[in-house]
Amino acid sequence: MALFASLAFTAQAQEPEATPLDTLTNRVGMMQSNLDVLNRIKISGYLQPQYQVADSTGQPSFAGGNFTDTDKRFQLRRARLKAQYDAPLNENGISPAQFVFQLDVTQNGVTIKDMYGKLTDKWIGWFSLTAGMQNRPFGYEIGYSSSMRESPERGRMSQIIFPNERDLGAMITIQGPKTGNWNWLKLEAGMFNGTGGPSAGINASDFDKKKDFIGHLSATRTAGGERIKYGLGVSYYDGGYRIDTSNVWDPGKDAAGTMGFIPVSTKADVSPSKATREYTKRQYLGFDAQFSMDWAGGLTTLRGEYIEGKQPGLTSSTNPGAATTSPVAAVVANDIYNRNFNGAYFYFLHDILQSPFQAIVKYDWYDPNTDVKGDDIGKTVTGNTKATTSSDIKYTTLGLGMAYRYNENVKFTAYYDMVENETSSRLASGINFSRDLPDNVFTLRMQVKF
Amino acid sequence: MKKSILTLAIAVTTITGFAQKIVIKGSDTVLPLSQKEAESYMKKNSGKSITVIGGGSGVGIAALLDGSTDIAMSSRSLKMDERMKLKDAGKAIKEVIVANDALSVIVNPANKVGKLTREQLEAIFTGKIKNWKEVGGDDMPMVVYSRETSSGTYEFFKEHVMNRKNYASSVLNMPATGAIIQSVSQTKGAIGYVGLAYVTKDVKDVAVSYDKGKNYVIASVENAKNKSYPIVRPLFYFYPEPKEKQVKPFIDFILSAEGQKIVDQIGYVAVK
Numbered sequence: 001m002a003l004f005a006s007l008a009f010t011a012q013a014q015e016p017e018a019t020p021l022d023t024l025t026n027r028v029g030m031m032q033s034n035l036d037v038l039n040r041i042k043i044s045g046y047l048q049p050q051y052q053v054a055d056s057t058g059q060p061s062f063a064g065g066n067f068t069d070t071d072k073r074f075q076l077r078r079a080r081l082k083a084q085y086d087a088p089l090n091e092n093g094i095s096p097a098q099f100v101f102q103l104d105v106t107q108n109g110v111t112i113k114d115m116y117g118k119l120t121d122k123w124i125g126w127f128s129l130t131a132g133m134q135n136r137p138f139g140y141e142i143g144y145s146s147s148m149r150e151s152p153e154r155g156r157m158s159q160i161i162f163p164n165e166r167d168l169g170a171m172i173t174i175q176g177p178k179t180g181n182w183n184w185l186k187l188e189a190g191m192f193n194g195t196g197g198p199s200a201g202i203n204a205s206d207f208d209k210k211k212d213f214i215g216h217l218s219a220t221r222t223a224g225g226e227r228i229k230y231g232l233g234v235s236y237y238d239g240g241y242r243i244d245t246s247n248v249w250d251p252g253k254d255a256a257g258t259m260g261f262i263p264v265s266t267k268a269d270v271s272p273s274k275a276t277r278e279y280t281k282r283q284y285l286g287f288d289a290q291f292s293m294d295w296a297g298g299l300t301t302l303r304g305e306y307i308e309g310k311q312p313g314l315t316s317s318t319n320p321g322a323a324t325t326s327p328v329a330a331v332v333a334n335d336i337y338n339r340n341f342n343g344a345y346f347y348f349l350h351d352i353l354q355s356p357f358q359a360i361v362k363y364d365w366y367d368p369n370t371d372v373k374g375d376d377i378g379k380t381v382t383g384n385t386k387a388t389t390s391s392d393i394k395y396t397t398l399g400l401g402m403a404y405r406y407n408e409n410v411k412f413t414a415y416y417d418m419v420e421n422e423t424s425s426r427l428a429s430g431i432n433f434s435r436d437l438p439d440n441v442f443t444l445r446m447q448v449k450f
Numbered sequence: 451m452k453k454s455i456l457t458l459a460i461a462v463t464t465i466t467g468f469a470q471k472i473v474i475k476g477s478d479t480v481l482p483l484s485q486k487e488a489e490s491y492m493k494k495n496s497g498k499s500i501t502v503i504g505g506g507s508g509v510g511i512a513a514l515l516d517g518s519t520d521i522a523m524s525s526r527s528l529k530m531d532e533r534m535k536l537k538d539a540g541k542a543i544k545e546v547i548v549a550n551d552a553l554s555v556i557v558n559p560a561n562k563v564g565k566l567t568r569e570q571l572e573a574i575f576t577g578k579i580k581n582w583k584e585v586g587g588d589d590m591p592m593v594v595y596s597r598e599t600s601s602g603t604y605e606f607f608k609e610h611v612m613n614r615k616n617y618a619s620s621v622l623n624m625p626a627t628g629a630i631i632q633s634v635s636q637t638k639g640a641i642g643y644v645g646l647a648y649v650t651k652d653v654k655d656v657a658v659s660y661d662k663g664k665n666y667v668i669a670s671v672e673n674a675k676n677k678s679y680p681i682v683r684p685l686f687y688f689y690p691e692p693k694e695k696q697v698k699p700f701i702d703f704i705l706s707a708e709g710q711k712i713v714d715q716i717g718y719v720a721v722k
Binding site for chain 1: 515516517527528529530533534539540542599604614615619623691
């Protein structure tokens with residue numbers, strides 16, 4: 001015992017005394033180690049309070065939702081809090097795992113926006129699997145962050161065919177590492193519920209056996225000594241909705257040749273067993289392109305996307321802002337109207353010289369039913385054919401805006417949406433679609449980001 | 451040791467928030483130049499304080515974006531994505547070329563190979579050539595060193611020497627230029643690349659040919675100035691326009707005759 005005590009004392013006595021520099025070095029080393037752990041967790045977020053003035057009281061709108069009994073409002077459009085964890089880099093310089101959690105807290109309540117895990121192969125870093133609530137991999141605007149997007153809202157088409165942007169599913173991403181030669185090419189493809197992300201009053205649970213395929217192949221390159229960036233992409237969506245105890249209608253003509261909807265299956269054709277019921281198609285094809293150039297006059301960006309396809313929806317709502325062609329769970333309990341649609345958006349953005357000002361011009365259209373135009377919408381049909389309604393009206397929107405970046409955290413945007421609807425003399429009763437409706441919206445938004 | 455003390459001093463300065471006037475962060479290649487320029491500037495201007503921190507060009511530019519530096523040092527120009535992010539953050543950025551740098555290819559002094567063509571360098575760093583006997587040396591496996599992916603030197607070498615081909619997975623990525631010098635000096639079969647200012651007598655400079663072996667040129671300030679040495683790149687300072695008043699006196703000092711003399715002393719190529 002005495003021997004051990006003596007040895008311990010000797011060892012202690014022989015331990016070299018730490019110099020102040022050694023102590024400092026140790027402390028800095030410990031702090032660095034702690035910092036490395038903290039650096040794996042990133043917390044970010046942004047707030048978008050805004051004030052809006054609409055053309056008319058109670059007008060439907062895609063600029064942040066319908067105006068209820070008012071034409072002026074303050075709104076907390078988005079308030080996001082995001083936490084992201086990245087596993088430490090392995091010996092191949094790859095972070096093999098990522099976890100993302102994002103909440104949206106507004107006057108409408110709390111909603112989960114993102115909740116997913118992403119695994120990346122630990123050997124070459126080319127293959128990733130993302131599972132959970134995530135952005136749908138279709139086109140460019142859907143996945144483009146609302147904090148980065150220059151216009152206050154996505155285009156009308158994006159909001160209708162992809163409500164809430166997110167969906168529950170699993171996706172494979174194939175893309176070369178950032179330092180590799182093939183990083184410019186990216187393929188994302190996955191299977192999703194098809195119900196969309198949750199929002200106030202709508203949950204994201206699936207209600208049918210059909211899972212939807214969504215894929216996006218994109219290429220992004222730079223040129224001109226890293227002063228030009230351009231990208232191209234093609235997207236495909238193949239999904240469907242269960243047909244419940246409802247009639248299903250396709251675009252078709254009556255005996256007189258008037259375009260409307262003709263029945264393809266009736267309630268009597270629908271199997272009483274949910275397991276054997278048929279599905280109606282939901283199919284989109286999209287093309288997107290982006291171009292940015294940093295030149296003496298500033299940074300100019302052009303973006304565009306065109307989508308066409310087949311969309312199952314509802315029929316006669318005289319409220320054009322009610323997303324009546326949106327495929328929500330309620331669809332299966334109502335008659336389903338299949339429509340051929342197309343739509344597009346185009347952005348022109350210019351950062352003026354080296355100033356903090358950015359000019360924004362955006363044009364988009366959404367034609368929910370490409371088989372019928374103008375005065376033919378709402379035309380009386382005969383026999384077992386249903387007439388088209390205000391839900392088949394095409395909308396175009398021209399948005400003009402200016403953004404001012406106060407600093408790296410704060411941005412102000414003034415934006416005016418000029419909405420124009422297709423007119424039909426046959427839709428003059430109720431909301432008068434024989435003229436362009438007064439439904440423009442001015443938005444003044446402040447964005448605080450951290 | 452001297453470097454450790456300097457690093458610690460910088461760390462302490464950063465932690466304690468000592469009256470900093472200018473923070474410079476980024477490229478390890480530009481680091482020795484900035485340190486020397488800062489020392490001289492502070493000697494001449496008492497009361498001025500400059501803190502210089504390395505980490506790589508990407509780190510410096512990221513710091514510019516998050517506002518944790520006044521000047522980003524970089525051995526490459528801004529990438530388009532970085533330009534777009536800086537614009538989105540409302541940061542108007544000014545760029546200044548403070549010096550030019552010749553990139554040296556180095557091997558262990560015991561290695562008898564003294565010259566390589568660009569094509570051979572490409573094959574070595576992409577892993578197609580793996581033994582020194584394939585380029586006229588001893589029968590000895592190659593140990594290839596590179597900088598980390600956040601380094602501007604890494605990207606410049608890939609673009610201008612490797613013809614944008616990928617580095618082989620066997621290439622060892624080192625966190626700092628000093629680590630490459632040390633590893634090459636201690637490993638007989640080693641090869642790497644560093645900024646000319648870092649070359650010491652512990653490593654051997656390799657002459658390089660960009661005309662398929664007709665002419666071989668060794669990296670030197672003189673050869674870089676007369677443009678006979680092919681692997682030369684500009685070294686940048688990037689700073690936010692609103693900080694101009696704060697940083698301009700120091701940048702003016704670097705671009706002055708006195709500052710450019712320091713550029714020559716350090717082993718870089720003066721721009722004036």
